[in-house]
Amino acid sequence: MAERSHEPGQSDTGAAPNSRAETAAHLRHLLETEGEAIHTQTSVSNYRRAQAYDETDNLDALRTEARAIKEDAIDRLPELIETVREAVEANGGTVYLADDAADANAYVADVVEDRADTDGSEAATGSEESGAGDGDRNRPSVVKSKSMTTEEIDLNDALEADGIDVTETDLGEWVLQVADDTPSHIVGPAMHLTREEIADLFVEQFDPDVEFDTPEALTRFARDHLGERIQAADVGITGANFVAADSGTIALVTNEGNARKCAVTPDTHVAIAGVEKLIPSVRDLEPFVDLIAKSATGQPLSQYVTMLSPPTNSPTVDFESPDEPLGGDDGTAGANRDREFHLVLLDNGRTDMREDDQLRETLYCIRCGACSNSCANFQSVGGHGFGGETYSGGIATGWEAGVHGQDSAAEFNDLCTGCTRCVDACPVKIDIPWINTVVRDRVNRDDDPEAYDFLVDGLTPDDEPDGFDLGKRFFGNIATVTKLGSATAPVSNWLGDTELVRSLLERTLGIDRRRDLPTFERRSLVDWFAARGGERESRRRAAAAGPEDRHSELDREVVLYPDIYTNYVDTDRGKAAVRTLEALGVPVSVPDLPESGRAPLSQGMVATADRQASRVYAALAEDLDAGRDVVVIEPSDLAAFQREYERFLPERSFERLRDNTYEICEFVFGLLEKGADPSVLSTGDSDGGEDGDGDRDGDGDGNRSIAYHSHCQQRTLDLEAPTTALLERCGYAPRTSSVECCGMAGSFGYKREYYEVSMDVGDRLAREFDHGGTDLVVASGTSCGDQLEALLERDVPHPIEVLAPDSTV
Amino acid sequence: MTTDTVGRFERSLDELAVSVAFTSAAGATDRLDAVLETPAVGVPLPFDGVSLPERVAAEPTATELADARTGITPATFAIAEYGTVAIESRAAGDEPVSLYPEHHVAVVAASDIVPDIGAGFDRLADRFAAGGDSIVFATGRSATADMGGLVHGVHGPGEVTVVVLEDR
Numbered sequence A: 001m002a003e004r005s006h007e008p009g010q011s012d013t014g015a016a017p018n019s020r021a022e023t024a025a026h027l028r029h030l031l032e033t034e035g036e037a038i039h040t041q042t043s044v045s046n047y048r049r050a051q052a053y054d055e056t057d058n059l060d061a062l063r064t065e066a067r068a069i070k071e072d073a074i075d076r077l078p079e080l081i082e083t084v085r086e087a088v089e090a091n092g093g094t095v096y097l098a099d100d101a102a103d104a105n106a107y108v109a110d111v112v113e114d115r116a117d118t119d120g121s122e123a124a125t126g127s128e129e130s131g132a133g134d135g136d137r138n139r140p141s142v143v144k145s146k147s148m149t150t151e152e153i154d155l156n157d158a159l160e161a162d163g164i165d166v167t168e169t170d171l172g173e174w175v176l177q178v179a180d181d182t183p184s185h186i187v188g189p190a191m192h193l194t195r196e197e198i199a200d201l202f203v204e205q206f207d208p209d210v211e212f213d214t215p216e217a218l219t220r221f222a223r224d225h226l227g228e229r230i231q232a233a234d235v236g237i238t239g240a241n242f243v244a245a246d247s248g249t250i251a252l253v254t255n256e257g258n259a260r261k262c263a264v265t266p267d268t269h270v271a272i273a274g275v276e277k278l279i280p281s282v283r284d285l286e287p288f289v290d291l292i293a294k295s296a297t298g299q300p301l302s303q304y305v306t307m308l309s310p311p312t313n314s315p316t317v318d319f320e321s322p323d324e325p326l327g328g329d330d331g332t333a334g335a336n337r338d339r340e341f342h343l344v345l346l347d348n349g350r351t352d353m354r355e356d357d358q359l360r361e362t363l364y365c366i367r368c369g370a371c372s373n374s375c376a377n378f379q380s381v382g383g384h385g386f387g388g389e390t391y392s393g394g395i396a397t398g399w400e401a402g403v404h405g406q407d408s409a410a411e412f413n414d415l416c417t418g419c420t421r422c423v424d425a426c427p428v429k430i431d432i433p434w435i436n437t438v439v440r441d442r443v444n445r446d447d448d449p450e451a452y453d454f455l456v457d458g459l460t461p462d463d464e465p466d467g468f469d470l471g472k473r474f475f476g477n478i479a480t481v482t483k484l485g486s487a488t489a490p491v492s493n494w495l496g497d498t499e500l501v502r503s504l505l506e507r508t509l510g511i512d513r514r515r516d517l518p519t520f521e522r523r524s525l526v527d528w529f530a531a532r533g534g535e536r537e538s539r540r541r542a543a544a545a546g547p548e549d550r551h552s553e554l555d556r557e558v559v560l561y562p563d564i565y566t567n568y569v570d571t572d573r574g575k576a577a578v579r580t581l582e583a584l585g586v587p588v589s590v591p592d593l594p595e596s597g598r599a600p601l602s603q604g605m606v607a608t609a610d611r612q613a614s615r616v617y618a619a620l621a622e623d624l625d626a627g628r629d630v631v632v633i634e635p636s637d638l639a640a641f642q643r644e645y646e647r648f649l650p651e652r653s654f655e656r657l658r659d660n661t662y663e664i665c666e667f668v669f670g671l672l673e674k675g676a677d678p679s680v681l682s683t684g685d686s687d688g689g690e691d692g693d694g695d696r697d698g699d700g701d702g703n704r705s706i707a708y709h710s711h712c713q714q715r716t717l718d719l720e721a722p723t724t725a726l727l728e729r730c731g732y733a734p735r736t737s738s739v740e741c742c743g744m745a746g747s748f749g750y751k752r753e754y755y756e757v758s759m760d761v762g763d764r765l766a767r768e769f770d771h772g773g774t775d776l777v778v779a780s781g782t783s784c785g786d787q788l789e790a791l792l793e794r795d796v797p798h799p800i801e802v803l804a805p806d807s808t809v
Numbered sequence B: 001m002t003t004d005t006v007g008r009f010e011r012s013l014d015e016l017a018v019s020v021a022f023t024s025a026a027g028a029t030d031r032l033d034a035v036l037e038t039p040a041v042g043v044p045l046p047f048d049g050v051s052l053p054e055r056v057a058a059e060p061t062a063t064e065l066a067d068a069r070t071g072i073t074p075a076t077f078a079i080a081e082y083g084t085v086a087i088e089s090r091a092a093g094d095e096p097v098s099l100y101p102e103h104h105v106a107v108v109a110a111s112d113i114v115p116d117i118g119a120g121f122d123r124l125a126d127r128f129a130a131g132g133d134s135i136v137f138a139t140g141r142s143a144t145a146d147m148g149g150l151v152h153g154v155h156g157p158g159e160v161t162v163v164v165l166e167d168r
């Protein structure tokens, strides 16, 4: 038996890397080779997408409408399949419902062979050798426009194996075909290649007599080469962005124009579409056409939105009869020209996805790539890292699990950190992080027991099955770990610094030894608060601070949620929050509350998170009934209360909690807006609150500059703005970061296999803050702060620590 | 259609780097003649009193199509909001004539310019209900970014001109 080669990052099967070391090596390789090109393109598209969204007045209405149409269409799918069959047949075409890849490929091969014979081009089985579009004239030939669905079923390989020449005509896809490479992005498949790399490839393959020194020269060469293929082809194959059932209309959205040429030049058109592309009618296309270019690249509209109900009246362009007029009149042309159309509707797991309450949402995806572009990790590694057999980016987890099986999704699913930045980007409002969480949970449950269970068993009072990845289990139960760390501090801190312990942690739990571990506080925030006199003392302080004639809107009481990091690791920000609220006349309580479920959620431990949600709600119910506000410092815990709990709690409980929880800076800003006096806080302008009138214009005049990185999930909750506004109100001139995420994302950056990706992402943030001479850097999330501290080698407090009365920051 | 809609259409075309020319129906033939570069191909223009200039091949063959520098077609309607022209597939060959040559000239009646995409889809649905089967919304010039930079004129036209018939 031949020796197997062990490429870095490749397991024996040639599939995905399967150990932490292999994953790390694979990702490092991508960071070095493809990262820069991918980052350049995705970050620009993401920026433009955000701009285009901002400029669209009715954006939310459009997204809501698009989503509703998809929900309805998937709900009525069997009926729409029948409708489209009738419509296409009435137009004179054929519909084929293919169960799986093999079924679809065989059908298409039959059509091509049949049509090539009809064309009299003697489809002899010629040379077996001819590849990518260089075939001899006797083989049946196909030109294709870009289609991820045909990638999913490996159509090209299947056709080539049947002796059919296939040429991709989308420039990016064609480059990949020539290079024998795979797409790194669902919209820009060749974005990992630079112009120089493409030029080298063309020179090597085609030995041309022109210089490829500009994108124009490359494009001209490709256009001429592909133009000839299109003219000679027997069959044109396209995908479909949408299929309108009632008229049998295929909608193709492109910028180059190649899909139009493939669809109408040869006399036979085969369109291949997943069944989920069906929508009821052409009228339903409107929100999608309006959204898809904006979400994909930030363009207002794509160049060509082709809506054709084939076989069409358009004359075929027959280059074998070059001197006959093309046209006829509308009454006869279709019949004369013998046009043929086949719509292949692909199931390949989609019916099962439709039945699956968690994966169904994936079928609403219009494959715009916005979730890839908005993802910090994707921007660093691209789809060859953050992707499975066919699909890439956040939503690929749903697609791969549905069409290729869970194993394909498991390879890359952990690259989704649940930062939620894609949630705002998705034109059909898919909860992409949730799909990732659910699939991670399913993968966990299928994993084999491992050897080191005893190590964490004592620490894991969770609801998960025995045996899944120890590292995940460790981070999922971080509340217990942290509590123990705090109880045994400072010994736990010393231990955490020893080489022996670090190496053990790396081997068993996958915690990268290059990361600093958190330093546990001996006294938790809850204990500090109790020792200080608890709620009664807080009332006294608030009353002493507040003006006599407080109007009722300021008459609030706050429960400060002691998230595990604030409680055990970074108590300073908790104390700062307490002092700030009291100074503004608001009494506080800091009860010992359950962990929010965020940590287990991030590891895909859904059952444990569900249980935590119930516990948190039970613990807070009385306070909510008493009209108290719940204030949260750690944005990821707030996001759990305001987003994920919707899936765990009864609707009324969820809404009650959501409507009464606030991010700390949001809450403080709200108090100032209602008339509280900011001069009691530590302000940044030179006359620092001396006039006490709160009349600060925030025009930056004399105000202290401050760099502020919000938290990814905080941004998705639209809560970056209140913090910036609060800082401005208090005499600071905040500068915010433009990168989507810090790269730390809770436990992600601690994991050995992801350490380098995490640092790559973080580096971009650090570079933004490094120049500009800002002397003060703040961040809302614990992990963002840790990441920035590691990269900038300076203290990075929470904004509330800067604003608290008597702040020393 | 209001003056405002036409103005909006003009601004959208300007942003797309698409040229626009205004003419009366009576002056249209001369105007087209001035805009085109030969060899040129075209399909019949369904506007009263408007015909293709003489040097345009009105029933092009495949060879003429492949060699043409300019292709002239009517647009069934246009969308001001995005600078879009709606090209309908007809048996005369509107689709290939608008697609193959380097320069596409679209002729549209001012009364067929609708303000926004919603109105565009209303028109589309009307056409489909009346027996039309294929329409392309073409917005700006064919483009790609797949070769390491933005390039116009890939498989479709790299130059587009819209001729608006003010009195139609």
Ligand code: SF4
Pocket (backbone or CB within 6 Å): A295, A364, A365, A366, A367, A368, A369, A370, A371, A372, A395, A422, A425, A426, A427, A428, A429, A430, A432
């Ligand atoms: S999940 Fe949403 S954002 Fe991602 S590709 Fe699909 S439609 Fe676009």
